[in-house]
Amino acid sequence: MGNFNCQHPSITVHMLSLLILLLLNSHVALCSCYKRIFSFGDSIIDTGNYVHLVSNSSFKYMELPYGMTFFKHATGRMSDGRVLVDFYAQSLQLPLIPPNLPENTSGQFPHGANFAVLDATALPPSFYEGLNHSVSTPWCLGMQYGWFEEMLKRIAPGDGARRRLLAESLIVFGEIGSSDYVSWFNAGGSREKAKEFMPMIGYISFLLNILDLDCTQWVIYLSAKVVMIPNNFPIGCLPSFLSRFHSHEPKDYDEHGCLRWFNDFTLAHNLGLFEEVNWLQLQYPDVKLIYADYYNATMELLKNPDRFGFGDPLVACCGGDGPYHTSMDCNKKAKVWGDPDRFVSWDGIRMTEKAYNIIVKGVLKGPFANPPLLRSCSN
Numbered sequence: 001m002g003n004f005n006c007q008h009p010s011i012t013v014h015m016l017s018l019l020i021l022l023l024l025n026s027h028v029a030l031c032s033c034y035k036r037i038f039s040f041g042d043s044i045i046d047t048g049n050y051v052h053l054v055s056n057s058s059f060k061y062m063e064l065p066y067g068m069t070f071f072k073h074a075t076g077r078m079s080d081g082r083v084l085v086d087f088y089a090q091s092l093q094l095p096l097i098p099p100n101l102p103e104n105t106s107g108q109f110p111h112g113a114n115f116a117v118l119d120a121t122a123l124p125p126s127f128y129e130g131l132n133h134s135v136s137t138p139w140c141l142g143m144q145y146g147w148f149e150e151m152l153k154r155i156a157p158g159d160g161a162r163r164r165l166l167a168e169s170l171i172v173f174g175e176i177g178s179s180d181y182v183s184w185f186n187a188g189g190s191r192e193k194a195k196e197f198m199p200m201i202g203y204i205s206f207l208l209n210i211l212d213l214d215c216t217q218w219v220i221y222l223s224a225k226v227v228m229i230p231n232n233f234p235i236g237c238l239p240s241f242l243s244r245f246h247s248h249e250p251k252d253y254d255e256h257g258c259l260r261w262f263n264d265f266t267l268a269h270n271l272g273l274f275e276e277v278n279w280l281q282l283q284y285p286d287v288k289l290i291y292a293d294y295y296n297a298t299m300e301l302l303k304n305p306d307r308f309g310f311g312d313p314l315v316a317c318c319g320g321d322g323p324y325h326t327s328m329d330c331n332k333k334a335k336v337w338g339d340p341d342r343f344v345s346w347d348g349i350r351m352t353e354k355a356y357n358i359i360v361k362g363v364l365k366g367p368f369a370n371p372p373l374l375r376s377c378s379n
């Protein structure tokens, strides 16, 4: 586990007090293997960018029950508490990583910044215009890069400073792409057509060539040392999808009660992404690429809900009535069906902090990341 493991067995009381002295005298976290986290994505890890962008309209994410479990007030996270990136930060002994936009002209972001925005797509809105489809937000991955680049120019001007900063940073690249699919299918977009544009989302570098954006490679060129790329969740198990695409054909469901077609679709996306990550790893041996398997980590919760103390894993904690509790959106007037710790799904789309916490454990120590994130600290 490399130098992440700070509990060396031969540590003496003497050394311990020295350590405490050092800690008291400096703000450097001795056992942390990254100084910063920079993350990109959608509502799964948005920690306040979206509510900042829409701050002049009263919005459901600014009110309880969002935030009820951990923060006890709404923070702009689309969950009852912490989200994946918060748990990464805490596990790496960093403070919670702030959203970028509220401080994007002055923040120094000593521990990193989160660029994720609700409903952000991997492909830009202009791509979907060509398909006669409009996505709900313009804040796609490419735009998030733009913000990242602006921030780097400001907090680490010059080649050397930028390289040093990125060499100490963990880049979390997603998940991204599920908003593309969710928005497409919700608008009644055809399944066949989705299969055609899926490779452009899965195959990151293909996307980069098309957009001439150099997403992942761009991060790598900027000399990032560790980049984590999570895959997509099983969208066929989302309460909102189960409700909207309800079928009377038993064969449309798998043994866990999820919609087979949508999960097979996501698996195909994930396979494409996996192959892309492997290819990139071969191209860039000096960069450590971590493929995080959110899909299987989530399936584990759905297969064995009892083991984790969950009830029915296919119903939302916050929402309305109906078989999946989705007759109504989660907002301050919605029904909260009980202790969020008993639910995998928070609002029918996003998960509870308990579910996110379990997923993060599988990414930090394995088996749901290759290599496990904590092992990436060892060089």
Ligand SMILES: *[C@@H]1O[C@H](CO)[C@@H](O)[C@H](O)[C@H]1NC(C)=O
Residues within 6 Å of the ligand: 053, 054, 055, 056, 057
């Ligand atoms: C914010 O207010 C301006 C001016 O009233 C309005 O044009 C804009 O649409 C509002 N933005 C949102 C996201 O509601």
Ligand SMILES: *[C@@H]1O[C@H](CO)[C@@H](O)[C@H](O)[C@H]1NC(C)=O
Residues within 6 Å of the ligand: 132
């Ligand atoms: C685009 O969508 C609109 C409504 O969603 C429809 O009226 C129009 O015919 C579509 N155009 C094409 C070229 O498919």
Ligand SMILES: *[C@@H]1O[C@H](CO)[C@@H](O)[C@H](O)[C@H]1NC(C)=O
Residues within 6 Å of the ligand: 052, 053, 101, 104, 105, 146, 147, 150, 151
């Ligand atoms: C800061 O964020 C705002 C949106 O809140 C955006 O319009 C602006 O371009 C951003 N500025 C920088 C330097 O990234």
Ligand SMILES: *[C@@H]1O[C@H](CO)[C@@H](O)[C@H](O)[C@H]1NC(C)=O
Residues within 6 Å of the ligand: 267, 293, 296, 367, 368
């Ligand atoms: C993840 O799920 C896929 C599809 O079910 C399976 O082929 C693969 O072996 C799983 N990986 C892990 C690490 O469980």
